[in-house]
Amino acid sequence: MRLGFSVGIFGAIAAFAGASRAGTVVGKLELPAPPERGPVIAKGFLDRTENPLADIKKVNIAPYFVVALEGEAKSDTAPAEVSWELVGESFARPVIAVPVGAQVVIKNTTKIARTIGAREDPTLLTGPLNPTNTKSFRATQPAIYTIGDAGAPHLRGKIVVVATPHVASLDDSGRFEMADVPEGNYKLRVFYYDPAGEAHGGTSVWLPFSTDVMVASKAKASKTEVNAKLSAVDLSSGPASGLAPGPSSGPAPGKQ
């Protein structure tokens, strides 16, 4: 599991009622084969050339996905604080999902001051983000924000605000885990951030994919396992036409 995975949602669920009825949802998204690397970005005087000693590494697209469980069940989970670190020339994760009502805190852990902002809402973040300082805002409604620094075009990240507290990022193998999910019926949705597609005019949206997830009470199953497959994904053509929904799996019995 990559370093940044644990910071996707580390805000603790402060309190929830009927904890005995809540469960943990674990799952794995079977991702399509990674696409070929896109065209060179910020090409210099020469085209890039492959090294003769090893094959070119495939693109790891797992960090560019986030999943969310949307359902009828009401959660008593209070909005938490979501931290997102600027670790250098990139964010700790390229995309994070943030529940509505959560406080988003962006922390600059580098020694370089940045001037970050949200492309979709220039008033969301203003002023410089100095080294070791933070910038924050509260997510009030579902939205997708592209956070970046105008002086560093490569420094981009997505904040996806969703109307559910049950969100998670994927590890490099496509696995995710959501704790304290109340029992009930949910739909699992997937968001894919495609920076290469955006560089060529595309947009990053929720994939037209969902799968039903029925979360049983903890008394019945310690975990609810979800397995889904994203097939025939053409990442280079953009998420709107790329990811096709794969066979969804129903709630799996607890493996405990």
Add this chain to the structure above:
Amino acid sequence: MFWSKIWFFVIALVAAVALTIALVLPRPAQRTLIRGEANRLQTACGVIRILLADDARNRVELAGAFARSPEIMNALDAASGVDRIEDARMKQVRDVGDTVMKSIQGNRKPDFAMLIDKRGRVVARVRLDDNDFGDVAAGRPLIDDALAGYLRDDIWAQNGTMYFVSAAPVVKQGAYVGAVVLGHQVTNQLAEKLVKSLDVDMGFHLGPDGVAGSKTIAFDHTQMQAAIAKLGDDLATDCQVVRPMDVHAGADDYTAIVARLPGEAAAKHAYYSVIIKRPAGVGFLATLKAANEDDLSFGNFPWILVGGAFLVALGLGIGLMLLEADRPLRRLTTDAVRLAKGETERMSEDAHGGKFGSIARSVNIHIDKLGREAKSALKDLDQMLGPAPEGSLGTIDLLATALPSVRPGGPAPAVAPPPSEFRFQGPDPTPAPMPARKPPARPGTPPPFRAVTTAAAAPPPPTPPPRPSQQQHATPPPTLSAPQRPSQPPHAAPPLDLFAQQAPLNLEDDLPVRGSTELDPPRVDPYFKQIFDQFVSTKQRCNESIAGLVYERFAEKLVKNRDDLIMKTGCREVRFTVYVKDGKAALKATPVKDEP
């Protein structure tokens, strides 16, 4: 003269055309020069891009060599396996990197290096921010590509400094363990090196700021930035698309062309400019100043053609002048000289064409007129002096030199004409040997006196109006013969009229007079008497008849001639000389302007 005029017109036309060409020709040349300068700029711009690409290739190769260093491989492999990079590890890796950098040979040693583990973390920085480490460099396209296994180059701009960077993956035993980044700062030395053989100057710019350049020139970047802003997506064609522009730096004018720099720095409006000093305006004088000896050498200048054309033009002009001016004028001159020498009596009108013929005709007309008048005068003299040998008392010269007091078309010259000889003979008379001495000079020559028969017989002679030349004399003695004619005004009539209107004289006319003056012998002017005696003596010596030659008539004629000459020439006195011409006695009168 017609063809001469035509020729001069042609020459003037050719000169005007040549001058027009000389003044106009520099303008197309200047346009050509500007186009040439633009082409030179575009060529230099393209060459610089090629040189930069070639430099990038060398830098990428250098990064690859750097990445293949075993020490680098081992250091990054070890760093990739730890969750947190400690300061000690950073220093150890930094030392390794510094050691490898020192081993790099050649002129293009990198200014900094970044050693990155396979997670994208900066394990160490060498020679630039070398105390910073642990930050994630992944995310930059160059580093992402290097971590993925590509070698490539890029341009970074940090804190107003531009770096040409290159990166290469670090592969250990077939597995990626990190990447290395080498950076070369863009400096003035680099710019100078790039344009060393191009005879231009260049500069690297980041938006409105200059980063480096081959020459320190401070000029406004606004125009260049505006040109950059109009460009499309293809950076490779900038040198061909961008039009050269005029920029000013102080008192100097430059022509510049700009092209964008690729890579990350393009987002910060990085570009380079190629500039040349604008040549001075090429005008006619500037073109002449720019000409050197080589331009005028036989190999580069058609001297033979120009010289031949010059000689042809000169020869044609001289030939036409000879044909139409010089030769006719010379013929006219010769004819005039022959006329003056008496070799011919008239000028040949047919021999002269055009204006010269007109001159000859005019002269002939005047000669004819003079001839007619001379015949009349000769007749009078013959009557006075007796039958003179033919030509002895020729009047042509005498009368020809008696210039009219008023010339046609204007007044007579203000100054008196030079003393001229009144000749009764040809133009080259032989001085008479008889009067070996000069005739006696005297202040004035009184008119001859005749004996007055009685006081009542003749009225007292009228007192002639005083003349300037006679004011020093006493009252002129009265003439007892015919009443003296009133003095004619200077413009009244030509002098020949004096002879033409003169009544014929002979000895018979004098006899009564002589008889009537026996009681009172006439007063004899010693000067006229002397001239008379010389004349009689000369005639006798020449075996000429002196019958009918009497002093009174002789003196009277001399007086009239003297008065006429004084009136017409304004001279003070007239001196008469007896000489022999062609074996015959002759007489000439010489006006005396001043005191001898």
